[in-house]
Amino acid sequence: MKANFSSLFKTPIEKYRYFFIYGNDLTVFDRIILFLARKTSSSLDIKTEKELLTHSFSQPSLFETPQDNPLYLVSNVTDKILTHLDQLEEGTFIFTSEKARAQSKxxxxxxxxxxxxxxxxxxxxxxxxxxxxxxxxxxxxxxxxGLLFKAYQNDYMGLLAAFEKIKLYGDVPESAYASFLESSTPSDDLQALIHPFLLKNLKTISTSLATISATDLILVLRSLQRSFQTLHELMPYKNKPDAITWMKLTPPIFFKDQPIYQAALSKWSIEQIKALLESLLQLEYKVKYERLSLSQLSQELMKRIMKSTA
Incomplete structure (x- = not known):
């Protein structure tokens, strides 16, 4: 079957085992792949065409939970794949090609x-x-x-970033709408604070805390919570960081941040992470209901991180 991108969101995708994406807009490639992964509730297992043709799939890590119906992404396939479709193992496959055009094989x-x-x-x-x-x-x-749709109609990545910020922030009052209507990436905005926390760099933490706005306290706390929840999820790999399948994490950790998390694994124990996560939840409560100020929050965060380094 063939479908336009505009009709994809009304298409019963459960009918299909193979999805083939072709064209010249890589952002639309990503939009389709993200939709398929979320719609099937599956994490992507990235393979090469060579692995499929030679049946050289790597064995899953001992830390991975096998999926009932795995979703494989195979980029830049050629006509060779067509003769091997019947030999592929169980699962759903997304194939892509930037070179294929409407009349190609x-x-x-x-x-x-x-x-x-x-x-x-x-x-x-x-x-x-x-x-x-x-x-x-x-x-x-x-x-x-309506405001979000209008602001990001031609900025897909900006919309994803805005939604991530909203998830961290929680219910957004009308007075705060404007702060979510300008494109920015939360990880870029906050990594100057999050990375030093992960690495227990007290001096940089102190400097970074001085840059926080009083309107961003909840956003900062929830960003830290999410980062340390991710670190907690990675703890089984503490002694085998090279075995981490980064893009299967939710949310995935992108290339530039991976060395930070690998280094953090050696600096934190699982008990310390749990204690910090509990502290972050307590601090969020105080910000919401006890009007904890920016300076008080900064002091409390420094106390928590210093305790973990003792």
Whole structure:
């Protein structure tokens, strides 16, 4: 079967085992892949065409939980893959090709197959159905939704970043709408604080705390919570950091941040992480209900991190 990107969000994808994405807009490639991964509730297992052709799939890590119906992403496939489809192991496959065009053998095959869906990835503005899908369970007021849609209609990555900020912030009052309507990446905004915490760098933590705005206290605390929850999730790899499958984490840890988390594994014990997470929750409560000030929060955070280094 063949589908336009605009119709993807109304397509019953459970009917298909193979998805083929072709075209020239890599952002739309990512948008389709993200939709398929979330819709199937699966984490991506990235393979190469060579691995499929030679049946040289690596064995799963002892720390991984096997999926009932794994989702494989195989980029930049060639016509060679067509003769091996019947030999592939169980699972669902996403194939991509930036070179394939409408009349190519790959597009023709996947368009004609009843168990395949071919999708063209060309420039496309954000659509209402896509916005609603990405928003998921976020409790957004209708006026706020309209403002977000208008602000990010041509900025997909900016919208994802805005949604991440909203998840960290919680319920957004109307007075705070404007702060979510300018594109920024939360990890870039806050990594100057998060990274020193992960690495127990007291001097840099002290300097970074001085840059926090009083309006960002909840956002900072929840960013720290999320980062240390991720570190807690990584603790089984403490002695085998090279075995970490980074892109399977939720949310995934991108390349530039991976060395930070690897280094943090050697600096924290699981007991210390649990204690800090409890402290962060307590501090959030105090900010919300006891009007803990910025200076008080900074002092409390320094006390917590110093305790973990003792």
């Amino acid at each position: 790959l597009v023709t095959h996947f368009s004609a197959s009843p168990v395949s869906l071919a999708m063209a990835a060309y420039a496309s503005p954000l659509m209402t159905a896509e916005f609603e899908f990405l928003a998921g369970d976020l409790n957004l007021a209708i006026p706020f939704k």
